[in-house]
Amino acid sequence: MIDHARGTTALAADFATPFKADRAAAIAGLLHDLGKYCPQFLARLNGADIRLDHAIAGAAEIRARGAAATSQWDRMMAELVSYAIAGHHAGLPDWQEFSERLTRARPALDPIWQDEISVDLTGLAPSLIPHPSKTRTAFQLGFLGRMLFSCLVDADFKDTEQFYAQAAGSEIDRDWPRLGDILGDLTARFDAHLATKAGDSPVNRLRREVLTHVREKAATPPGLFTLTVPTGGGKTLASLGFALDHARRHGLERIVYAIPFTSVIDQTAQVFRDVLGDDVVLEHHSAIEEEKPSHKEQRDKLRLAMEDWAAPVVLTTNVQLFESLFANRSSRCRKLHHLAKSVIVLDEAQTLPLPLLIPCIAAIDELTRNYGASVVLCTATQPALDLRHFRGGDGTGLALEGRELAPNPDSLAAQLVRVKIRHGGVMSDDDLVAELERHPQGLVIVNSRKHALALYRKAGEAGLSGLIHLTTRQYAADRRRILAEVRQRLKKGDPCRLIATSLVEAGVDLDFPRVWRAEAGLDQIAQAAGRCNREGLRPVEDSIVTVFNAPDNPPPREVAQLVKAYGRMAAKHDDPLVPAALRDYFGEVYWSKGTNLDQHKILGKFEVDRGGLAFAYKTVATDFQMIDSGMVPVIIALEEKAQQAVRQLGIDGISPGKVARALQSFVVQIPPLARARLLAEGHVRFEREKIFGDQFAVLQPGSLYRQETGLLWEDADYLELEQSIF
Structure with a gap:
């Protein structure tokens, strides 16, 4: 002892x-x-x-x-x-x-x-x-x-x-190098990658200017930063370049990159691996880490699929990051001390949920105030988190004055105008199918998986060619293949009619000539606009983003509140994407909410x-639950890589954390009652349950999963359990 x-x-x-x-x-x-x-x-x-x-x-x-x-x-x-x-x-x-x-x-x-x-x-x-x-x-x-x-x-x-x-x-399955020991090599890799980036379009020239300016700010003392660059302006590489240079200048020990949703982490992870290599990046977003109180001793704790974030570069989600910062279980809290003396990049920071905004701000402030971290609020539509804008003088907000990394955000926004926003009013699914019929390449984004599936089926019944469905019903590895097909079709000029949930918005690199977006908050509309004429190669007047009302599929309550705020702002501005409109919108959504930004009085x-x-x-x-859906994971082990990982469970020397890491790309989140039904009916079973409990729920071979539609778990008894995931 x-x-x-x-x-x-x-x-x-x-x-x-x-x-x-x-x-x-x-x-x-x-x-x-x-x-x-x-x-x-x-x-x-x-x-x-x-x-x-x-x-x-x-x-x-x-x-x-x-x-x-x-x-x-x-x-x-x-x-x-x-x-x-x-x-x-x-x-x-x-x-x-x-x-x-x-x-x-x-x-x-x-x-x-x-x-x-x-x-x-x-x-x-x-x-x-x-x-x-x-x-x-x-x-x-x-x-x-x-x-x-x-x-x-x-x-x-x-x-x-x-x-x-x-x-x-x-031997222990993973021994990560220290960031300080490899920063020289990582920076050289980053510079070499940039040298291979071709193209001299106005958008590419602007991206290079942004990157150069941001990297020049790396010597600034650690603390809070903002990086306000419109969608398509190169935020990902700019923030990574800053993080590498800033860590080297100030001896910081880790780079943690948090993005809004599990559904869009794949593209960023691939960018990081292409730039830095496969052996320095830990991708951690898995929900396969259930932990219940136990009175068993010692070896029991080795059966938990947890991560410690000891890697030099960690790619995770806002949910994983912030729920861990307010967690009480060892499986979630174990990694937190590694946030000290780190560069933490919060991509699309405006997606932090309003009912938890004040606790999130307090955690960000504390990490920079007392734990030696630098936090970069990286977004295309910078939310008004500056403490000067909040009412009440109670310390809500962050000290962001003079901490912007980008060169003149207002000027950048003007130079990167590539679309026109049009309000389409009420549009039924039949109307949307008719629009897609007229446009061989187009993207429709709706607010729920249920609506996306119904619209996809209706468009299929109409015989539209090049029809593709993208949803969190599909596991991540399938979504990567689907997005690769979408990019190939767009590049070749083939028919490509994509129907998706909002997972396609933040961080997914697509360039459609036309986009239709179900009513949402301005930040989501701006993100949808970033999938239209992304490279600026088409005339602005021909690049239309249509915002429509879907009365048969109303948005969730929290989104409906943002729709109203967007409507009031849009009445004041001809172009809702100009910086003045964004400030008006966030002024209403953030500044006027007061104590509603800490709904549970955390x-x-x-x-x-x-x-x-x-x-x-x-x-x-x-x-403190950032996604109030109570979803639980189901592993779709249809591919050999996933099947091999499942077979490794319980083998001496292979930790459950390593297996969970390998299975992250093969997970679909579903309602708990739906999983219970699938378990009872034999469609799902807990793998090695006596050892690992309910950590590894695996879909059994059968007819419930198809690549084009994903996992269809519902029946008439619990269709109402369907919830949107963003």
């Missing part, structure tokens, strides 16, 4: 060093398994069926010592460490649950632990830079507690993993009072 405690201590301290909390993390490592110093634990190891809350002993010990400390900071840090220790198996608790566990009777500890473990609580005060608003103090402490928890659970996992690997004579669930730190970690994790 003492060897594991010391190993965990050393790793936890190392992980916390970038944000100067190494002493607190070391104490957490020393005491996290203190409860195992008792006869009951030895009996459990010998096979006795005994339930033992071994985590509470260390939490109680550190709290008791903290209560006797003379320094207020030492007392509060002791409480933060106690939360981390108490949660290192079952997850960070709410204070009420935690306090109840502290009052329960506990087995007496063998006094020998005091000879093996020495704890010094003095001088634990963190170097936190306080937020200007005193209302943020409790949130800042809660954030620090979660980062300490991350250090502890990752250290605990890694030391345990190493022990069993040595015992089995096997920040208020962290309190500091005379009794100590009353934090509701578990409740916050439940409330």
